[in-house]
Every structure is written in structure tokens, then in C-alpha cells.
Amino acid sequence: MKARIKVTLKNGVLDPQGKAIEGALGSLGFSGIESVRQGKFFEVELAETDPAKARAAIDEMSKKLLANTVIENYAVEIDEQ
Amino acid sequence: MKARIKVTLKNGVLDPQGKAIEGALGSLGFSGIESVRQGKFFEVELAETDPAKARAAIDEMSKKLLANTVIENYAVEIDEQ
């Protein structure tokens, strides 16, 4: 079973990376860019076959390791098949 | 208009972070983890209001900067509203 975890910075938390990318896109000639925020993305393959159990495990992992909950939020998606 | 870009490593490209996370999850007592891959996630706010134009622009940005197409794939999602 496959899980996808999106980790994004909480609102208002400074995102130096996003800021730099915004600037770079501008100097590459892209216009009308209002903001860029960068986050992380994880794909985890699990032996677990029960979606509920998988979700619970992934949630645990996200809290413990994948996301720094002091400054980041995370969202989990489970692939049924 | 908001766009979301997922950047993931191509198959066969080694992923030191993913590997390390796999190991770390193991030593945190999580079992049944078959693989972890780490990627990037971007949220871009655009002034553009035409979805097609927005998608084209984002595609450009991804090719030109956000992804290193030598080792990375990217997937774009546009928020209609």
C-alpha cells in the first residue's frame, strides 16, 4: 500500500527557499507570480494492507519524523490499490 | 490562481534522504516499510486567471527551474477557483 505525505510550512513561517525561487522565476522573465512556497513530498511503500491501519501508522511517522510540527503541517493520502 | 507542483526523483536515481528516513523510521520502531522516496512540493500563486495559460506557464517554470529534468519528474495541479 502506498502513502503520499505533503509537508508544508505553517502560514506565516518564513520560507527563505520560496522567497529565493520567487526571485529567480522573476529574473527568468516569468511575470505575475504572487508567491512561491516550498514544501516536502514523501512517498512511502507499506506492507500494511488495511487502509485505516496504514493511515494511523503514517500519521505517527509524520508527527515523529517526516514533519517538524513546530513549523510544518502535513497532509496524508493513502492509495487504496 | 493557485498551482501545485510535485517534484519527484526518477526511478533509478539514488535518494540519500529517502534511504536515511527509511532507516530512521526503522529505528523508531516502525515496521513493514518497503521504501521511502523524498521529493519536493511547491505552491505557486499566479495572477493569471486562465487555467490553460496558467498550466502552460507553470509547465515552463518546472522545466526551466523547479525540476532538474535530468533526475527529476514533475506533476502539475491547477486550482480552478
Next chain:
Amino acid sequence: MIPNDVRITPELVAEHGLKPDEYQRILDLIGREPTLTELGIFSAMWNEHCSYKSSKKWLRTLPTTGPRVICGPGENAGVVDIGDGQAIIFKMESHNHPSYIEPHEGAATGVGGILRDVFTMGARPVAALNALRFGEPDHPRTRHIVSGVVAGIGGYGNSFGVPTIGGEVNFDPSYNGNCLVNAFAAGLADTDKIFYSEAKGVGLPLVYLGSKTGRDGIHGATMASAEFGEDSEEKRPTVQIGDPFSEKLLLEACLELMASGAVIAIQDMGAAGLTCSAVEMGAKGGLGVELDLDKVPCREEGMTAYEMMLSESQERMLMVLDPAREKDAEAIFVKWGLDFAVVGKTTDDLRFRVSRHGDIMADLPIKELGDQAPEYDRPFVKTAKPKQLAPADVAAPNDLGEVLTKILALPDMCSRRWIWEQYDHLIQGNTAIGPGGDAAVIRVENGPKGLAFSLDVSPRYCAADPVEGGKQAVAECWRNLTAVGAEPLAVTDNLNFGNPEKPEIMGQFVGCIEGIGEACRALDFPVVSGNVSLYNETNGKGILPTPAIGAVGLLPDYEKRATIAFKAEKEALIVIGETKGHLGQSIYLRDIVGKRDDASAPPPVDLGLERRNGDFVRGEIRAGNLTAVHDVSDGGILVAAAEMAMAGGIGVSLKPQTDLPLHCWAFGEDQARYLVTLAEAEADAFIARARETGVPAARIGTTGGHELTLDGGVPISLTGMKEAHEGWLPAYMAAGAEL
């Protein structure tokens, strides 16, 4: 008219860390109820971190002047003359509470803050060091904090481009809930191009430079002085994120701007950013300040005056500019891609006035906010004098060699390589002695001068006897600088203590300052800058008193420096200074015999002997007579000898001439001692020279082979010692799940 939106309740006052009597003082000062913004401003200016209200009285007792001191405490950093029209500018500052809450960003922004303090004065940073204190290794949070703090310090300094060349690390249960991250930075400037924060001239533009203002770290300053309770989790969202890239741009832009002659006064935005910097600049210059917050570059929508005044967004500066040069100044900042905005002006009415959307949000007397903030004379009880421990009272081990190997692998004694290999200690190309020696040494651009740096304190000594412990911290710094051949110039300090409202904690503080002051006076070692961090407690448990000392020394010629590594076989090993086998508060007593919190006295510090022995060793180094030098500290002679052997990859056979029990001789921590090596043929003449100057010197061994042997005892292989010494930290960190 001031719109007074929010009622100021006693709860609100308490929430801002202000005591009822302090709030009363505010009411008396302004003759009306403050606005919320004003309350925030007072809480920021009057908290411990910015006002030094509990410590000022005692800081005044420190010696802060000397022939080389250009600027002592009171500015962003201390300034010391190193000749040839050059000055070294340095300071140490804590980021303890933020680092406990978010280790990586807390430590990173701590480094960013101290670097700013240094380049705000016109200096290009040339060295960074850090003094770190963590909880016991087995505590569940310790590993996470170690890995985050080290990565945060490295991540910031490496990207900024300053060599991180030294520091110190301890583990102790008293830091379980309150780690200490003390960051030191030093920079070089020309003595005629130093910049200060005192505003000069009425009606001049106040310019905001650097990154945009967000809601980062609002109440960070109040947090940094608030004792941790169970709710510290809730304080989390106030943590700031460091952006070393912007800091590097800010450095280059500021130095370019300063060179252009446009800068009249400059102050970095540190704790309580805009508030502290604007008030400090005005108060110091005897001027008022007017801020129009609508002009402040913001990162987020709809920020209130309150939020802007308390934001601790990083990488920002405030300047008073020569109006004639405003355009050139702006051009420089545009070139470096940084924000630049005129946000106010200086006035002649000594008021601090802040407006937002045309409303006056604050109108306060600037002096009372700034240099006339409240001051306390807190009650204290002196720590009881500990009892001397007789050498005979400490049992001898069956196998000294086994004990040595154990000691070399202790958390407090093992190699710190795992940490400093994550720091770029080579960048700038001037590193002469990197991490791992007694003091770090850099070449002053193009030489021949060199500068030496050391951070030291032995918290366990300070806990047992604050006065001796304070003296010892200064003496050990002085000794470390001497051991590389440097002339000790001046110190900065970072005084980390528990809750000063507890008389016994205040007693530790007062005692340590007394010791520090006495030592600095005796060694002509003035205190030119520093920082106080109080309330380092969690749920009422105080940390060990930890007055970290950071010291700077000067080498006239960096080529004439000494290092700890044995250089050749068959050289004479000589101990300088008297060995009395003092085991009170020693590593041996604490970690081998197992007496933590033991009440015995730490080794006494005789400052006269320190100076006499040190001056002799320095003279011999500069005369080129010594091949290796190492000061004797934690762990005593045997550990010092082992460290020299491991560093040089050459063994040693020790033949102590002593009537002391061997373990007292080997592990005693008597002060004012050094181990030195030199060619066999020169040994006798050297010892004779020492005796002439009244300096005790005794031959204790000969270098050679690949083992350390003690008086015919079982030889210990260098490889075995190295494995023990290098192995502990990497193994400990690898055992956890940290990334």
C-alpha cells in the same frame, strides 16, 4: 489622540511578563493607561533579556577598561585594539530557550544574531565559536537537541561564510529541560572605521534595511526570559527561521554602505527587533524617535503596530543615514536585493512615537524605556564554602590505564570531531589552529599577526564554589590562549543561570561575577562585552551555574604558535606548575568514583601563579624553544598527555617523580599547569630556566613508540585510546533516529 482599543487587564499585564509594581511604574511614568502596543513595548524593553534589571548592579563591578580597549560593554560588541590600526570586535550571546523549543532554527538564529552584532559595528566576521550544554545522554530529548543544534549552527555559519573554529560541550542532567546555546563571533575592522548605535543629529532619516517583517518570534524576547513550564509547547509558534543567505547579503551591503561614508549610526534588530533597536539608538543619542509603521516592509498582510513592534524577524538593521547620501545607500541595497525603506526620523523631544494608519499607537519617554529601565538589587544567599577533600580520602583504582581509557570516552571528555566536522572551519583560508586544540588560531589577513580564541567554564566547579569557579573559568581561558603562544587581550562572557528571584541562585550569580571580576583584574583581562541569560530552569530545576567565558589573544607572529601534538620521538615531556593531586570536583571523582553533586571544593585558583607560569610558557613558545604545549585541565596530567600522544600519533612513557598516590598525581586537576615537550638535549637547560623564574618544572616522561606507559605499568596502545576517544559521540548519535 491615542486610540485605546484594548483594556489592559492584570492578566494581560502578567502575560507580558510585567510584575504589578512594574506596571504601576508604567502608569506613573505616562500618567495614563498604556495602549496594547505600548504595553508590548514596555514588556520587551523591561524584560530581563533587554534590560538586565537583575544583573546590571553586578555587571558594573566587572573591569571593562584597559590600554587596548576601544569600546567596552554597552555596544553591540566589544572592540579591542590589536595594533597596526586594526581592531578585533567580539561578543558572545545566548539562544538557550529558542534552541530548546526548535533546536535547528533556534541555534541557527542564535548564530545569525551574534554575527549581526559584530558586523553592525563595521567588522567582517573572521571567527565563530560556540559553547553548548546538553542534558544527560540518556534523556529522551538530548540526541534530538544535539543533532538539531549542531546542524543549525553549521548550516548558518557555513552558508554565511565564517569559519567555526571552536567551542565547548558538556552533558549534565541539569540541562535536560533547558539546553544552553552560547554563540561567539569575532570580526576585524580598522580602528578608524568602527560604527556605533548612538544616533546623532535631529530630523535625520531612520532607515530600515534587510529582510521583510513578519510575525516571527513575537514575544520571543519575553519567552527568552520566562521560566519554562509545562506550557512551553504553546510557546512554539514564536520560533524564528534563520536565513543565512539574506544575512550574507546584509553583511556585504552593510560593509559597502559603511565604506561609502553614508552611515551615521547603525543597530541590528535582535530581541524585540524594531522596538529595542529604535529605542537604543535614540536613548543613547539623547534623541527622540518617530516611526511610521506604514513604511515598514512587511511579509504578511494586515500586521498590527503591536506585531510590528515585537516582531523578531531576522536579518534586519536600522540605520541613521546622512540624508545627502540616501540615494547611493538605496542603490547599494537594491544591488544586493535587500529591502530599504525610510521608516522614521530622529527628533529632539526624547519621545518614542509610533504611528500606524495615521494613528499614534505609542508615545513614550524614550530614556525611561531604554537606559533608565528598572533595576533590581535581588536578595541573595552566598553558596556555603565547600570542604577540602584530602587526596587520601579518594580510593585508588586497581588499573589506572583502564580508568584513563574510560575517561577518554566520557561524554564530557571524548573527541568533538563529530560536531566540528559539520562546521566549515577552513573557509577564508586563515585557520592556523582549527578545532581540537587548546585555543583556535587564525591568521590576521596576510599576517604576520594571529588571533587566538577560547571558550571555557567548568559548571561543576561553579556549582561547588561560585567564586573559585568564576576565577577558574577566566584562568582556563587565559591558559588556553597562553598555551598556543598568544597574549591574552580581553574577554566576553555569557552568564547562564537559573531563576534570580531565588536567593540561592542569585547567590551563585553574585559569587561567579565576584570570581570573574577578581580574575580579570589580576590578569589584566578586561570584560568588553557579554550577555546574561537567567531563568534557565524547567519546572523549578535550575541548571548548573554556567558563566561561559570567551577570550581573545594576540600572536605577533602566527608562525610562532604551539600545538598540542607530540612532534617527534625521544623528546622530553615536562610539567610546568605544581602538582598537588587535587581531586575535589575532578572528573575522576565525578565519573569514575561516581560522586556527582559531591560537596568537595574545586581546585583553588592562584592568579599570581597562573600569571607567572603562563608568562614563562608563552616566553618559551615565542623563543621557539618548545615543540608541543598543552594546558592541564579536566582529567589531569594523564589525560593531557594522552591527548598530546593521540594528536601526534606518537606514544609516551611516563615516569612521575612524586610521593603522591599515583591516581592523585595522574587525575588531580590542580590549576596553572601545562605539559610541554622539547628536544632531550635542551631539557635540563629549560628546567633550569624555569626554576630561575620560580616556576615549578619537572621532567615526567619521554615521547616515543605507539603506546602510553605509566611508570612501567601495562602499556595502553594509541589505537585503543583513539577508538575510545573518537568513538563515543558518533556511536551515541548513530544510535538514534535523528536526521
Next chain:
Amino acid sequence: MKSGVVVFPGSNRERDMLRALDEITGTKPVPIWHAETELPDLDLVVLCGGFSYGDYLRTGAIAARGRIMPAIAKAADKGVRVLGICNGFQILCEAGLLPGVLMRNAGLKFVCKEVKLEVTNADTDFTRKYRQGEVWRCPVAHGDGNYFTDPETLKRLEGENRVGLRYAEGTNPNGSLNDIAGILNERGNVFGMMPHPENMIEPLNGATDGRALFESVLEAVA
């Protein structure tokens, strides 16, 4: 030899490099600001170490798309020697002037230490003053030096003898493929390496092994 050092926002070893070039080539190198669109007439263009644009997004990614880069590509086409050290190497890869990428160190940590480098091709403009197979001391200081490329490219690199330097004696600090420390472009005038020879040029550094690298270019362009 006329040399120039490109300075991007966030470059931080430009002063080390300028000093090394000055001392070894005997001619003052010129700093080149990233916003320029043309290069002065040079024999050697150096992209120095640092964290250009914070190394945000990917190391070297943003700098590789900077205004000066087309001019550098043009110079490279004309045969001008281009040397990328550390962040410079990362930039050259991102810019496509060298193949492959530099990924996060296998240990996931920034590493600053001395390593051993083996000269696996002494017949290049950047290594000719070393002996074939010579092993020399050099410091590294990076978080992303883990060289990676697809099997075909790797085969070509090795087949065409374009791996100039390899980490030797088990000192590979980052997990780099085939212990690769430095590689050449096809034409042999563009060289990228992770270690810092500019920090190994005088007794103060503990050795002077890095000098020969700069002396090689000096000889090549003479």
C-alpha cells in the same frame, strides 16, 4: 594568465580563490559580478565555492540560470578554461556544462575534513602538474558532493578518461559514484571538482598540494 572569479549572491569562497590565483599566477584575478552579461577577455574563468542563492531549491540551481551564465557557456565553447570548485561544480552541472548532478552527501551531513585525491588523469589542463596516479591531500567542505549520473553517462565519463580526480584510500566523504571528485567536459576545457585546492596552497594550510592544480592551468594556457 588572466583569470576571473564569478561572484554570485551567496558565494563565500571568492576571497580564498582570488588570493590563491593572485599568489600562484602572479597576476591579479578580476572579480566578475553575476549580473554582468559579458566576460572580459580571460584565460581562466573560475566559479568559486559558497552557497549561491543560499543553495535553496537545489545547490547551484538558481545561479546556473543567472545572467552571466550564457557568457560563460560561450567562452567555454571558444575553448576558454572554466574551473568550478564546490558550489562552482554544482553550478556547472546544473547549467549543463558538465554532466550529472551533485546530490546530498550520503551521510546527510555537511562535512569539512581533509581527504586524499588520486589523479586518475594527469593529462588534462587542470592536472598536468601532478603525476598520473599521484595521491594528494585536500580539504572538502560541502553538504551536497555526492556525484551521480546515469549509467551511460558514467560509462562515457570513464571510457573517455574524463574523471580527473578520485577520492582515494577510502576517504570518499559523500558517497560519490566511483569515488568521483572531479570531472571534465568532452572538450577538456571545463573542469569541476568538490574539494578546495584553494585552501591547500601554503604551509599555514598544512600542505601546498593544491598549488599544482592552478599551476597546471597556468602552464596549459602559457
